[in-house]
Amino acid sequence: MRQAIFVAATFFFLSCSSPENAKQVVMQYEIDSLQKVLQNVKPGLGELMLSIQIHHAKLWFAGKNRNWKLANFEVDEIKEQIEKAMAIETERPEIKSLPMINGPLDSVSNTILKGDSTRFISAYNLLTNTCNNCHKAVNFEFNEVQIPDSAPFSNQVFDNRNK
Ligand code: HEC
Known part of the structure; x- marks a missing residue:
């Protein structure tokens, strides 16, 4: 018609x-x-965040198990989704606050490159707090993230047992 x-x-x-x-x-x-x-x-911001949430959880278990190659991969996946959101979610006003996550993401990357478990844990804490700070800043404080208790998927190996 x-x-x-x-x-x-x-x-x-x-x-x-x-x-x-x-x-x-x-x-x-x-x-x-x-x-x-x-x-x-085009994926919506919520879909990109869902993907970030998964990589955020995987990053924790990879880093905690000193599986640095996987941890590096997961932090890069988060960076990719952030870059994608910056590029395509231009009509969302919240996007202006997104760059606050870049510094904490780089800090996590640095601890991974150094293989420093103690610093990884504090950098991961800062990363998680910054996710929540942004959610608060853009009135999505009810989307609260935390350090996960259990591995998000049972069909993926997070430790170094096969290395
Ligand atoms: C702009 C600042 C900002 C940053 C930084 C940010 N988020 Fe979000 N997040 C949002 C907004 C806005 C939404 C709501 C999206 C929508 O409208 O669906 C959201 C939604 C979410 C949701 C809810 C998705 C759902 O379907 O339940 C999760 C989980 C989430 N974010 C995780 C994270 C994690 C993990 C990080 C840090 C690695 C992070 N976010 C960093 C702005 C941000």
């Missing part, structure tokens, strides 16, 4: 205005359609 209207509208513009105008109408229609498609396939 919408396509029929579009075809009719195109013919209308083709018949009554210059070819340039008709071309613009078609292009605008295509841009609008693409924007709609993008809106539907």
Whole structure:
């Protein structure tokens, strides 16, 4: 139905205005359609946060078990999701507060590169507090995160037993 209207509208513009105008109408229609498609396939901030939540939990068990390669992978996954949120969630005003997490993420990375368990635990605490500080700053304080008690998945190995 919408396509029929579009075809009719195109013919209308083709018949009554210059070819340039008709071309613009078609292009605008295509841009609008693409924007709609993008809106539907683009993950929302909540979905990106869900992914961050999973990597945040995995990071803890990898770091606690001194599985530094996995810990490094998990912290990088969080950084990737943060970068993605900065790039695509531009219409969300909360995004301005997101960079507060970059310093704590880098601190965690440094403790992993040094293989320093004690500092890893305090850097992870700071990271978790900063997640919550941002949630408070943008009125999502009811989304409170904490250090996890148990491994998030039983089908993944977090310790170094096979290394
Ligand atoms: C902008 C600052 C900001 C930072 C930094 C931030 N969040 Fe969020 N978080 C949000 C916002 C905004 C939402 C609500 C998203 C929505 O509208 O669905 C959210 C939602 C969540 C949720 C709820 C998802 C759900 O579906 O239940 C979790 C879990 C979460 N964040 C985890 C984290 C973790 C873990 C970190 C730190 C590694 C973090 N967040 C850092 C802003 C932030």
